[in-house]
Amino acid sequence: MENIIQFVYIASASLFILSLKWMSEIKTSRWGNWAGTAGMALAILATLLKPEIHGYLWIAIGIVIGASIGTPMAMLMPMTAVPQRTALSHAFGALAAGIVGSAEYFLHGSNLSMPQLIVLCIEVLLGFLTFTGSLLAFGKLQEIIPTRPILYPGRNLVSLSVFAFSLFLIAYLVIKGGSHPFLFSSIVCLSLLFGILLVLPIGGADMPTVISILNAYAGLSSSFMGFLLNNKLLIIAGALDGSSGLILSIQMCKAMNRSFTNVLFGGVGQVLEVADPSRDGKIVKSLSPKEASILFEAAKKVVVVPGYGMAAAQAQHVVKELTDVLENRNIEVKFAIHPVAGRMPGHMNVLLAEADVPYDKLVEMEEINPLFPETDIVLVVGANDITNPAARKNPGSPLYGMPILDVDKAKQILFIKRSMSTGFAGIDNDLFYSPKTIMLFGDAKKVLNELLISINSN
Amino acid sequence: MTLNDWITNLYIFVLASFLGLELIRNVSRLLHTPLMSLTNAISSISLVGSLALTGEGDKTWVIVLGTIAIIASSINAVGGFLITDRILKMFRKSK
Numbered sequence: 001m002e003n004i005i006q007f008v009y010i011a012s013a014s015l016f017i018l019s020l021k022w023m024s025e026i027k028t029s030r031w032g033n034w035a036g037t038a039g040m041a042l043a044i045l046a047t048l049l050k051p052e053i054h055g056y057l058w059i060a061i062g063i064v065i066g067a068s069i070g071t072p073m074a075m076l077m078p079m080t081a082v083p084q085r086t087a088l089s090h091a092f093g094a095l096a097a098g099i100v101g102s103a104e105y106f107l108h109g110s111n112l113s114m115p116q117l118i119v120l121c122i123e124v125l126l127g128f129l130t131f132t133g134s135l136l137a138f139g140k141l142q143e144i145i146p147t148r149p150i151l152y153p154g155r156n157l158v159s160l161s162v163f164a165f166s167l168f169l170i171a172y173l174v175i176k177g178g179s180h181p182f183l184f185s186s187i188v189c190l191s192l193l194f195g196i197l198l199v200l201p202i203g204g205a206d207m208p209t210v211i212s213i214l215n216a217y218a219g220l221s222s223s224f225m226g227f228l229l230n231n232k233l234l235i236i237a238g239a240l241d242g243s244s245g246l247i248l249s250i251q252m253c254k255a256m257n258r259s260f261t262n263v264l265f266g267g268v269g270q271v272l273e274v275a276d277p278s279r280d281g282k283i284v285k286s287l288s289p290k291e292a293s294i295l296f297e298a299a300k301k302v303v304v305v306p307g308y309g310m311a312a313a314q315a316q317h318v319v320k321e322l323t324d325v326l327e328n329r330n331i332e333v334k335f336a337i338h339p340v341a342g343r344m345p346g347h348m349n350v351l352l353a354e355a356d357v358p359y360d361k362l363v364e365m366e367e368i369n370p371l372f373p374e375t376d377i378v379l380v381v382g383a384n385d386i387t388n389p390a391a392r393k394n395p396g397s398p399l400y401g402m403p404i405l406d407v408d409k410a411k412q413i414l415f416i417k418r419s420m421s422t423g424f425a426g427i428d429n430d431l432f433y434s435p436k437t438i439m440l441f442g443d444a445k446k447v448l449n450e451l452l453i454s455i456n457s458n
Numbered sequence: 459m460t461l462n463d464w465i466t467n468l469y470i471f472v473l474a475s476f477l478g479l480e481l482i483r484n485v486s487r488l489l490h491t492p493l494m495s496l497t498n499a500i501s502s503i504s505l506v507g508s509l510a511l512t513g514e515g516d517k518t519w520v521i522v523l524g525t526i527a528i529i530a531s532s533i534n535a536v537g538g539f540l541i542t543d544r545i546l547k548m549f550r551k552s553k
Contacts, residue, residue, distance in 0.1 A: 020478070021481055024481070024484040024488075028548050029546050029549075033543050036500055036539060040499070040500070040535055043505075052513070053513030055513055058524065058528075059509055059512050059528060061525065062529045066532025066533045066535075067533075068537060069537075070532060070535070070538075071536055071537070072534040073537045073541075074536070074538075082495070084543070085495075085537070085541065089498050089533070089534045092502075093498065093501045095530045096502070096504045096508050096530040096534070099523050099526060102523075103524065104511075105521065113459070142512040205523070215498060215501070218501040218508070222501050227464075230459050230463055232470050234503055235470050239474035239475040239478055240481070241478075241498075243475045243477075243482060244493065246479070247479060248482075248494065251487075333469075340489070344490075345491060346491035346494075349487075349549075350491045350492070353549045359488055359549050359550065361552065362488060379484075399471065
């Protein structure tokens with residue numbers, strides 16, 4: 001029986017690998033997801049064949065309850081809520097890893113060898129810190145908790161001491177060996193606390209990186225569970241997830257020109273730049289949507305720059321309607337997608353796909369930037385910092401060095417914005433004062449609707 | 459577990475990580491959200507551990523903890539695969 005189980009596990013691991021391979025292209029991506037699902041089903045079936053397993057009742061109850069919570073969570077959630085759903089899902093997976101590790105310790109703690117204790121403690125540490133960290137990320141994305149970074153003096157010292165203390169307890173536990181329920185419970189509590197401290201000072205705009213890091217942790221904690229249980233399937237699947245989360249977080253950091261440590265400990269968002277005196281004389285031009293609609297008469301090429309504000313205002317469907325109207329007038333419309341636009345990697349692509357915008361119109365930053373000089377109108381919908389030319393020109397700006405969309409090079413910029421307040425990072429955008437920029441103040445959805453009606457009646 | 463088992467497992471971990479890095483590098487940025495919800499679903503492979511814990515458990519507290527772990531990881535698995543498919547279905551090319 002053990003051999004059969006191992007063969008099924010190999011099949012399951014292969015399916016997971018194929019699943020990621022097929023995920024690289026849209027054409028095969030749905031196959032990728034099915035391969036992953038099949039891999040998971042095989043893994044569950046093979047595990048249930050284990051002769052040591054004798055009680056099936058609670059397993060069945062658990063799966064039925066889990067599936068009946070997971071299904072509506074996946075099917076009913078609006079697409080704008082995908083980031084928070086992902087964060088919540090990370091929390092559940094990590095909680096399971098933490099619980100299994102802890103139960104193993106309380107069951108066999110005194111019989112475990114030193115290396116087993118090490119992997120068990122790391123699994124529990126990663127599992128529980130990912131649990132609370134992801135729950136907090138969920139709370140911030142769902143706006144139950146304020147999205148701005150929550151900062152207090154000495155926060156880095158507090159976080160690092162909590163982390164160092166838990167590592168110290170782990171080292172003590174491992175070297176001492178034997179069963180120490182109290183010590184172990186303290187490690188669990190410290191891990192839970194560290195997860196909260198880690199995400200608390202992180203603001204909404206850094207969420208893409210944080211979600212990716214939590215994704216990596218959840219994977220790694222499964223991998224360490226594999227080491228503990230001597231289960232190679234767990235090691236492989238966990239390692240695949242870990243590397244995925246790692247690559248995504250590196251790409252997100254690069255897209256913001258920041259390091260890992262800066263995202264985790266930098267607390268960006270508290271940098272509230274005092275109004276620049278040299279800006280006093282500069283004028284902001286604004287028009288009503290009706291007046292602005294005339295500009296589209298002469299336009300041939302339009303680029304839309306979406307940001308988190310589009311998601312917040314649920315404006316993706318109006319954007320699509322506007323695109324259709326412009327295309328009917330033989331205006332070419334493209335979308336410029338910045339890698340960190342939104343609250344998770346690829347967020348804008350999903351929202352626009354939901355609104356039925358074909359994916360070949362979604363152009364990545366590197367490809368769209370050379371096209372801006374010949375673009376007649378750029379329409380910025382709910383984006384801010386990713387269009388700020390200070391990132392290129394002003395070495396004193398906190399954004400300096402971040403790759404941006406070169407929106408300022410277009411012939412005309414229409415910037416939809418609620419008010420003159422600063423962007424997420426609290427930094428004023430030079431683009432507002434460009435003679436080429438026209439501000440359209442108001443809620444993104446409302447402004448776009450008025451624009452749409454006016455263009456139709458012109 | 460012998461020392462050999464540990465070394466084999468470490469080999470597997472390192473090789474799988476490199477394979478993962480190569481595979482993910484090729485994923486189009488367009489698909490990063492479904493990629494993350496897929497890998498999130500795959501990370502619920504910890505379900506295997508939860509199943510063993512519950513199925514082999516004799517003490518009540520073990521079964522209670524195990525069942526909670528099964529519920530948590532099956533929410534993750536079922537939800538993750540379903541939403542990934544829902545997202546992927548929406549992507550289409552221009553006519």
